[in-house]
Amino acid sequence: MENKRIERIDRGIKVRTEGIYSIVSMREMMYIAGPRIIFLGILFLLPLILEAAPYWKRVMNIMFIYSLLAISFDFLANYTGLVCLGGAFFIGIGGYATAILNSVLHIPVLLSIPLAAIIGAVVCTLLLLPCLQLRGVYFAIITLMFPLLFTRVIEATNILGGTNGITGLESIPGHFTENYYIMIVALIALFGLRRFVNLDAGLVMRGVKDNEQSIRASGINVTWMKTQAVFISSLIGCFGGAYLAHLYVWAGLSLFALDFSIIPIAAVAIGGGGTIFGAIAGSFILVPLSEFLRFFGSFRIVLYCIILTAFIVFKSEGIMTYITRKYHQFERWVDV
């Protein structure tokens, strides 16, 4: 054992399908497109399958909301170097924004959600703007403080319905609309961001994470790049929040709950950071797991923590990283 190590070699088909050559044969095209087609196929069938279990359809919706939050976290943390614990902040602002738009101004729900996402993103970005100079844990703490701050302000001043929240939000018409609406947005966020990070502009954002000084020396405004990244991220998060408010038909203080900040991070840790895809995979595991564990009553959190720890200890690279590696490479033991 001592004198052996694992050698990893790219599969022939991986090498053959790099770049333009991927279109030479059906088999090679399937190698690239296959996993995506299967993934999309299962997703689109899911609402139909779960028709038999309406409760789990709702869980699925929540799952996509957490996916959006996890994607938004993964993008900011692993591509621009801003560790943002603002999930609850985004959800809250997005939720309250749509509550005002829909319940007070009577804008129809399907329009009110994206509109609230944009308005919410502008608000979040403006509020985070003074903190963009901060790095690492300092930025994280600030983003964690904002939801607490808003909760206290709303409690104390009784604005926006105070502790009762804003009621009378329209629910999303039709179960399938409800399911596919959030699913499609999550998929757009997933594939859109995966594409974006490989564009030249996305590369610059990765450069911001690596070192800001060189970015400045190239004549690029670092704060402006970060502002754009935070906007994209909060847009995704606020959309989730606005959608959630309509799922509850209510916008209240519980939208600022810490779960929305913490669980997405766990999801990214499990799924594999820096892949965007991992964010979704992690949420698909964590959210149903958490529902499933309800059977165990108050023991739930303990089991949840054990499973979470096990994932992080035994598969610390993240599920997506692991699967991608197994898919593209084979391994063997060789003598050193």
Add this chain to the structure above:
Amino acid sequence: MSILTVDGISKTFKGLKALISVSFDVKEGEIYGIIGPNGSGKTTLINCITGFVKYDSGNVFFKGKNISKWPPHKIARAGVTRTFQIMRPYYSLPAYKNLIIPLWAPRARKLGGWRGGGKHGDRNTVAVDILEELGFERDSRVPYKPASALPTGYLKRLELARCIAMRPEIILCDEIFSGLSVSEIAGLMPLIEKLKIEGITLIMVEHRLKELFQVADRVMALAFGEKIAEGKSYEVIEDSRVKEAYLGSEEV
């Protein structure tokens, strides 16, 4: 014609006088050397000129414009860029992807960048072209390796490549020769000459006097934050104050 004028810059770090009213003038297209023992304020001077450090008093004029209060990215966009003494590549990106960033930067997109590559053509190809010009073997794996896997010699070139990709007017080089072997330095020399032929003004902060004197048109010496001499390299090295500053601290 002078392209950069530094007028009486002073900088104090918590009581430590890092720069004391330093002034000099750089002519368009020349190679201007700055020498001085460790801690004499050379890096601080570069930081001040490029806007990375705010100085207490004095002004910097670039082509007659006062750029004293400008943020670093604005100064770089105008055409004054720098290398870092402690090399700062984008470690997680492959070497050639490091150059996509300056090629994407506003200056290169507007004015074309190195040989017009920022505006026309595919940035990936242009990036490899630039690396090849700077001595990365095109057909080898080197340009495609992550920057974190490159040896010092290549990282220094990458620093320079990042600067020239945006086609600046002035490059301030902070000790690009330090940490390199004699043969590696010999390899960099033609590059320096080439930049000069391209019409790029170079301000070279150096520790290695012999190599610097080969290329520099004029040299200035700093000691304890003060300018103590300026002129042709053979004049400066004969200056008694320069000899004194280097005596015992450095080999000349």
